[in-house]
Amino acid sequence: METSLEYNTERERMIIPEYGRHMQKMIDYVxxxxxxxxxxxxxxxxxxxxxxxxPHLRDVPDFQHKLWDQLFIIADFxxxxxxxxxxxxxxxxxARPEPLHYPQNFPKYRFYGNHIKTMIDVASSWEEGEKKEAxxxxxxxHMKKSFLNWNKDTVEDNLIKDHLxxxxxxxxxxxxxxxxxxxxxxxxxxxxxxSSTNKKPGKSNRNRKPRF
Numbered sequence: 001m002e003t004s005l006e007y008n009t010e011r012e013r014m015i016i017p018e019y020g021r022h023m024q025k026m027i028d029y030v031x032x033x034x035x036x037x038x039x040x041x042x043x044x045x046x047x048x049x050x051x052x053x054x055p056h057l058r059d060v061p062d063f064q065h066k067l068w069d070q071l072f073i074i075a076d077f078x079x080x081x082x083x084x085x086x087x088x089x090x091x092x093x094x095a096r097p098e099p100l101h102y103p104q105n106f107p108k109y110r111f112y113g114n115h116i117k118t119m120i121d122v123a124s125s126w127e128e129g130e131k132k133e134a135x136x137x138x139x140x141x142h143m144k145k146s147f148l149n150w151n152k153d154t155v156e157d158n159l160i161k162d163h164l165x166x167x168x169x170x171x172x173x174x175x176x177x178x179x180x181x182x183x184x185x186x187x188x189x190x191x192x193x194x195s196s197t198n199k200k201p202g203k204s205n206r207n208r209k210p211r212f
Contacts, residue, residue: 111150124171
């Protein structure tokens with residue numbers, strides 16, 4: 001008596017291994033049934049079995065929708081049955097997501113942060129006037145504060161103006177203008193005051209006497 005063994009390497013690839021090979025064989029069998037009415041009955045029975053195999057997902061929204069989608073995926077999108085939901089399309093599931101647009105930073109001046117580029121673009125789009133001039137000065141003061149966070153010593157206003165001119169591609173120009181930015185001491189004082197308010201006062205038990 002000869003027995004033919006079936007090795008995994010000789011079997012077809014399981015599309016969703018969580019349901020096992022018997023489930024995939026059941027779905028393959030349904031694909032070969034000629035009567036569509038009979039296929040619909042078998043597909044409904046398979047959906048019930050699939051739901052019993054994952055009872056922990058019954059409370060998940062659209063649980064039945066997920067099961068029907070998985071049914072068509074296991075069938076390799078080649079199953080002619082009536083579904084209560086939209087039948088998934090292979091191209092939609094296999095489509096690659098669009099690349100994410102990461103914020104463009106300036107490797108040369110990382111200490112200014114990512115948001116400075118957005119602020120500069122907004123200021124560049126404004127019409128000339130007092131509001132734009134005030135926004136440019138506010139951006140320059142923010143850059144000076146960011147610079148001091150990186151280098152606590154000091155920084156000249158002309159250097160901040162040069163960086164602003166460079167990062168805006170010449171659109172925001174304070175060079176040569178009689179504009180005095182916030183003083184270094186004031187910016188450092190604001191920073192130290194803000195950091196001290198964020199610290200919660202703690203109680204030390206070092207000098208407490210034990211109670212008996």
